[in-house]
Amino acid sequence: MINVKNLSKRYTNIYAVDNISFNVEDGEILGFLGPNGAGKSTTMRILTCFMPATSGTATIGGFDVFKDSLKARQIIGYLPENVPLYTEMRVTEYLLFRSKLKKVARSDRKKRINDSMEQCGIDNVQNQIIGTLSKGYRQRVGLADSLVHNPKILILDEPTIGLDPNQIRQVRQIIKGLGEKRTVLLSTHILPEVEMLCGRVVIINKGKIAASDTPGNLSDQVRAGGNLSLEIKGDSKLVIDAISKIDNVAHVAEKNKIENSGQNSVSVYSVESKKNMDVREQVFNAVVKNNFTLLEMKKDAVSLEEVFHHITTNEDAGIKG
Ligand SMILES: Nc1ncnc2c1ncn2[C@@H]1O[C@H](COP(=O)(O)OP(=O)(O)O)[C@@H](O)[C@H]1O
Ligand SMILES: [Mg+2]
Numbered sequence: 001m002i003n004v005k006n007l008s009k010r011y012t013n014i015y016a017v018d019n020i021s022f023n024v025e026d027g028e029i030l031g032f033l034g035p036n037g038a039g040k041s042t043t044m045r046i047l048t049c050f051m052p053a054t055s056g057t058a059t060i061g062g063f064d065v066f067k068d069s070l071k072a073r074q075i076i077g078y079l080p081e082n083v084p085l086y087t088e089m090r091v092t093e094y095l096l097f098r099s100k101l102k103k104v105a106r107s108d109r110k111k112r113i114n115d116s117m118e119q120c121g122i123d124n125v126q127n128q129i130i131g132t133l134s135k136g137y138r139q140r141v142g143l144a145d146s147l148v149h150n151p152k153i154l155i156l157d158e159p160t161i162g163l164d165p166n167q168i169r170q171v172r173q174i175i176k177g178l179g180e181k182r183t184v185l186l187s188t189h190i191l192p193e194v195e196m197l198c199g200r201v202v203i204i205n206k207g208k209i210a211a212s213d214t215p216g217n218l219s220d221q222v223r224a225g226g227n228l229s230l231e232i233k234g235d236s237k238l239v240i241d242a243i244s245k246i247d248n249v250a251h252v253a254e255k256n257k258i259e260n261s262g263q264n265s266v267s268v269y270s271v272e273s274k275k276n277m278d279v280r281e282q283v284f285n286a287v288v289k290n291n292f293t294l295l296e297m298k299k300d301a302v303s304l305e306e307v308f309h310h311i312t313t314n315e316d317a318g319i320k321g
Contacts, residue, residue, distance in 0.1 A: 001026045001153055001183040002047065007056035008207075009042050016042040018207035019056070024153075029179040031198030031215075032187040035312055039207040040187040041081050044157050047185070048078040060153060074102075077146035081157040083139065087131030091122060091141055094130060095148055102149040116144040120174055136167030143174060154184045160193060172196060191305045205312045218307045227300040228271040228280065229255075234292030235263045242290045243269065248277035266295065 002024035009017040017039040024030045034040050045051040047058055049069040058065045063072040086094055095113045104112050117123045120140040125133060130141060139159065146154060159175060160168045176197055178184065188194060194201050195215050203211040203218075211218060232239050236254050243252045249271055256268040273279045280297060287294045 001028075001061055002185060003057075003059045004043070004047070005057045007043065007046065007058055008054045009039075009046060009051075010054045015054075015207050017046070017053070020204065020207070020209050021056075022202050022209060022212060024183055024185050026183055028200060029175075029184040029186060029198050031194035031201040032185055032204065033189065033191075033194055033201050033308065034187075034204035035189055037206075038204045040204060041157055043204070044078070044080075044155050044185070044187060048076055048080075048155055049073050074149065075152045077149070077151035077154045079142050079146045079154070079156040079159055081161075083142035083145075085130050085138055085141060085145075087129070089130055090127055091117070091130060091133075091144075092126045094141065095144060098145045099148045104149050112148050112150060113144075115150075116147040119147060119178065120144040121170070134167070136163050136170060139163060139167070139171055140174065143171070143178075147178070152182060154178060154182050154186075156184065156186045158187055158189070160188070160190065168193075191308060203308065203311055210311045211307075215307075218311075228273070228283065229296070229298050229300050230269045230271060230283065230294065231258070231266065231296035232269060232287060232292050232294055233264060233266045234287075234290065236265055236267050238263075238290065239267070239269065239292055242286045242292070243271060243283060246279055246282045246286055248274045248279050248282070250274045270300070 004023070005021050007017055007020050008015055020043065032040050032043070046053045047060065047065060049065050049072055052066060060072040061075045063075070065072050086097070089097065092113060095116065096109065099109045099112060114123070117126055120143045122137060122140045122144055125137055130138060133141065143159065146156070156175065160171050163171060172193060175184070175186065179197065186197065198215065200214055201212065201218065202209060236257070240252050240254060243249060251272040253270050254267050255270050257265065258268065259266040271279065271283065283297065284294065
């Protein structure tokens with residue numbers, strides 16, 4: 001649906017987007033994730049025909065965004081970073097105005113406007129002046145606008161930015177619904193958003209693609225070392241000593257003392273292993289050999305947040321999708 005190949009954009013002295021390539025498949029919600037200044041908005045402006053690239057190509061539903069921009073625009077709904085709403089207009093007035101601009105056939109307009117309002121949960125404020133709406137509702141008006149010409153593809157630039165937690169949940173829920181029938185490219189720097197909405201993520205950092213995979217697979221790659229959490233009964237000094245002697249253990253720390261009584265002490269430990277090593281068996285054996293009691297052993301889940309931190313702060317992380 002969206003095909004980006006070797007795309008670059010240079011501003012006077014920096015490459016905001018530096019030779020990126022990625023695809024968004026039909027029906028997919030792709031998360032375009034990156035810290036501030038990574039190049040997300042720049043990429044989206046190019047894809048929505050608002051700005052030419054310096055080099056490379058991009059097609060939307062088969063239409064080149066430069067050569068066939070009129071056709072490309074017809075199938076794209078775009079929610080820009082700062083939604084330029086006409087704050088003195090009423091919601092329906094604004095959507096009518098936008099639907100005319102987008103050349104929605106006169107006979108379809110009413111239905112399209114009503115459908116868009118319904119999908120974005122703003123039918124109850126349709127006669128209100130936009131300027132009097134809360135930020136969450138204004139964002140929904142922006143979403144309704146992006147839908148009014150019934151596009152197959154939605155390009156949403158940080159749709160929940162600046163909203164309060166309840167508004168964020170509501171807008172996410174709306175996006176989830178919209179994604180059921182459409183292809184969505186969604187930029188964000190909010191991790192839980194990606195985990196909740198996106199089947200796949202492309203991580204962009206300093207204009208370059210740093211990783212691309214499902215949120216789950218990215219976590220697995222970073223998990224490499226496989227941190228363990230252990231609850232052990234035994235003298236904590238001896239426990240730390242025994243576990244840290246295991247070949248592939250990089251580090252052991254006592255995280256939490258639950259009971260403090262000599263060899264009947266109980267503590268929770270975190271164990272970091274050396275890259276890609278599964279040390280569970282050796283840990284188990286060390287516990288048995290030293291007459292400790294293993295009460296619990298589990299792998300720590302790696303959150304997407306850790307993945308993101310790892311990828312965007314560690315240039316040599318070597319994770320490529
Ligand atoms: N019009 C512009 N002129 C010069 N530099 C720009 C312009 N727009 C963005 N940039 C720079 O390009 C980089 C990428 O910006 P942007 O695409 O807005 O990132 P993001 O949306 O990921 O936060 C940033 O370093 C930003 O300062
Ligand atoms: Mg941006």
